[in-house]
Amino acid sequence: MARPARPIRLLRLAAALAGLAALLSPGGCSRSAGDAALSHAERDRRSALAERARVAFGRLPERVPGAGADAPELVALGKALFFDRRLSVNGSQSCNDCHRLDGANPSGADGERTSEGALGRRGRRNAPTVRNAALHLAQFWDGRAATLEEQAEGPILDPDEMAMPDAAAVARALEGDPATAAAFRAAFPGTERPVTLRNASRALAAFERTLLTRDRLDAFVGGDLAALSAEESEGLRLFLDAGCVTCHAGPALGARQYQPLGLAHAYPTADPGRFEVTHDEADRGKFKVAPLRDVARTAPYFHDGSIATLEEAVRKMAWHQLGRTLPPGDLRAIVAFLGALDDVGAPPAASAESAVPAGPAS
Numbered sequence: 001m002a003r004p005a006r007p008i009r010l011l012r013l014a015a016a017l018a019g020l021a022a023l024l025s026p027g028g029c030s031r032s033a034g035d036a037a038l039s040h041a042e043r044d045r046r047s048a049l050a051e052r053a054r055v056a057f058g059r060l061p062e063r064v065p066g067a068g069a070d071a072p073e074l075v076a077l078g079k080a081l082f083f084d085r086r087l088s089v090n091g092s093q094s095c096n097d098c099h100r101l102d103g104a105n106p107s108g109a110d111g112e113r114t115s116e117g118a119l120g121r122r123g124r125r126n127a128p129t130v131r132n133a134a135l136h137l138a139q140f141w142d143g144r145a146a147t148l149e150e151q152a153e154g155p156i157l158d159p160d161e162m163a164m165p166d167a168a169a170v171a172r173a174l175e176g177d178p179a180t181a182a183a184f185r186a187a188f189p190g191t192e193r194p195v196t197l198r199n200a201s202r203a204l205a206a207f208e209r210t211l212l213t214r215d216r217l218d219a220f221v222g223g224d225l226a227a228l229s230a231e232e233s234e235g236l237r238l239f240l241d242a243g244c245v246t247c248h249a250g251p252a253l254g255a256r257q258y259q260p261l262g263l264a265h266a267y268p269t270a271d272p273g274r275f276e277v278t279h280d281e282a283d284r285g286k287f288k289v290a291p292l293r294d295v296a297r298t299a300p301y302f303h304d305g306s307i308a309t310l311e312e313a314v315r316k317m318a319w320h321q322l323g324r325t326l327p328p329g330d331l332r333a334i335v336a337f338l339g340a341l342d343d344v345g346a347p348p349a350a351s352a353e354s355a356v357p358a359g360p361a362s
Ligand code: HEC
Pocket: 082, 087, 093, 094, 095, 096, 097, 098, 099, 115, 116, 117, 118, 123, 125, 126, 127, 128, 129, 130, 133, 136, 138, 139, 140, 141, 142, 148, 151, 152, 155, 156, 160, 161, 162, 204, 208
């Protein structure tokens, strides 16, 4: 059977390379060769689209606001702790086991519907990516942790996750190791007893602030009009015109507000969502709007991980949130656009302080 997808794939590859080139070039927004090949009419159309996208999303910052205050020693400690299985009750699990930053798909999530904890128990929600989490209005699907610092204590003490009994047990697991104790002293100079759960959480948060994604949408918004393929730019237009952007706005394409899941047509879920935090009936069934950067790599989808593919997630969103059935071509284009949000990695040495590699600790 002929594969009509072929030329589109080639186009996408070309667009990916052009986008990458734009990201790597020092100015980041100079006209690429692909850009010059566009017709005048197409350039004008794309230029107007890029401007609309800039207004709706802005661009991902080079660095999380405030992250400049994180000392390199603090970030290095946080990175080591992220991969440290001693943070779980039986030494079997690190943050990285549910939020993979290494391996075949370092998406910051785990590909599981729900994740198995250190003691073999599963929670009820899907593990979201840690990438870009520092840009969210709050942490978790229901926003119950205000900051990354507050969030990090959650999984360590959660019986369904790393299952440590208390803060003292965490300190005991770490402070006996001279190298770890030294890393804490370096990160918290002048502190009498630096190895604490609170300090571990501070370090983990500092490391997570370095985990920003880079993608071709930013290249496009930055003026490289060939960074998206024809289908991807059509998908972007549909995303803006169909109303996805009313919720998925801002640099993370979401994570700035709580919204009902099932605004137009009810979505079956037993999870009360934000209601559990506020106890306000108006918040029942509301969740943090999922951020969409790098979303193609973080299947399965939704708070319960019940949706296996991105295509299905978009189809469900259109129906449950907007009351629409998307024509197959529109659905494909939106999915293609979301694929342009794949992380292409940080540009080398964009800033010395943020140039902490996202790989394993050793
Ligand atoms: C057993 C799997 C598991 C482990 C281990 C784990 N997490 Fe998670 N993580 C989850 C799940 C599931 C959620 C979503 C829970 C919810 O929203 O109720 C989550 C949510 C998060 C979030 C919020 C992201 C967002 O979009 O709201 C961050 C940040 C995070 N985890 C960081 C960490 C860190 C740091 C560690 C290590 C200290 C860790 N996690 C360990 C499963 C895990």
